[in-house]
Amino acid sequence: MAVFPEPPHFPPDDFASPGLPVDRANTTGREPLGDPQEIPDIADVDCPDELREKIEASMARYPDRRSASIPALWAIQRYYGWCTPDGIRQAAAVMQFTPAYLESVASFYDLFFLEPAGRSQIRVCTNISCWMRGGDELLDAFCRATGVDRGDAGHGGGVSEDGQFFVSGFECLGACDLAPMASVDERYFGPLTGDDVTAIVEAVRKGEDPPSGRALSERPLAGGQDPTDDPKVASLKGPNR
Ligand code: FES
Numbered sequence: 353m354a355v356f357p358e359p360p361h362f363p364p365d366d367f368a369s370p371g372l373p374v375d376r377a378n379t380t381g382r383e384p385l386g387d388p389q390e391i392p393d394i395a396d397v398d399c400p401d402e403l404r405e406k407i408e409a410s411m412a413r414y415p416d417r418r419s420a421s422i423p424a425l426w427a428i429q430r431y432y433g434w435c436t437p438d439g440i441r442q443a444a445a446v447m448q449f450t451p452a453y454l455e456s457v458a459s460f461y462d463l464f465f466l467e468p469a470g471r472s473q474i475r476v477c478t479n480i481s482c483w484m485r486g487g488d489e490l491l492d493a494f495c496r497a498t499g500v501d502r503g504d505a506g507h508g509g510g511v512s513e514d515g516q517f518f519v520s521g522f523e524c525l526g527a528c529d530l531a532p533m534a535s536v537d538e539r540y541f542g543p544l545t546g547d548d549v550t551a552i553v554e555a556v557r558k559g560e561d562p563p564s565g566r567a568l569s570e571r572p573l574a575g576g577q578d579p580t581d582d583p584k585v586a587s588l589k590g591p592n593r
Pocket residue numbers: 477478479480481482483524525526527528529531533
């Protein structure tokens with residue numbers, strides 16, 4: 353019969369994590385990850401309180417804090433506009449990872465930026481449903497309105513000369529029923545026309561919210577805003593409808 357070694361005991365007795373919201377009921381993933389010499393000391397990085405709180409809140413949600421890597425990277429990117437080396441060092445110190453570990457996670461996903469990106473980020477879906485309904489033309493329109501090079505936008509994304517906009521074609525953003533659609537600073541809009549593009553870009557340039565008429569968040573639930581007229585929908589009416 354196979355004999356398996358005893359699992360290591362975590363956290364090790366000598367592991368001190370001042371300030372970390374460690375749930376002692378969960379004992380996996382609490383050890384420093386990587387060469388301790390390469391893990392920044394929290395006292396040596398100037399992690400903004402707001403960022404630290406977000407990262408710690410994410411860590412508290414998971415038994416293994418590696419699972420909080422992606423929320424932590426989002427927090428860095430939302431705070432600094434991209435995953436800056438300083439931001440990654442700060443998160444690494446809070447999470448007791450090496451910066452290289454967090455960088456390796458960030459570099460795997462194309463939604464994370466490891467170099468400066470536009471202050472507003474627009475992703476235009478050019479996958480099949482959106483493409484059939486004019487996704488390529490929508491990407492053309494966003495490029496014209498923002499000044500982003502169309503070739504760059506179609507090959508990983510490009511930034512406008514003024515640094516205001518990042519525009520990229522994207523494979524299915526998972527909102528095919530809005531086709532043709534785009535994500536503007538993480539908010540979904542669709543179906544979009546050329547006029548919508550102009551209005552969205554103008555609003556963002558002025559620092560205003562894009563017009564909400566095409567926003568997914570403004571869409572009524574299936575059945576319309578007053579589902580009681582439809583007996584099939586009304587019969588499903590519950591506390592959340
Ligand atoms: S094909 Fe565009 S969101 Fe799915």
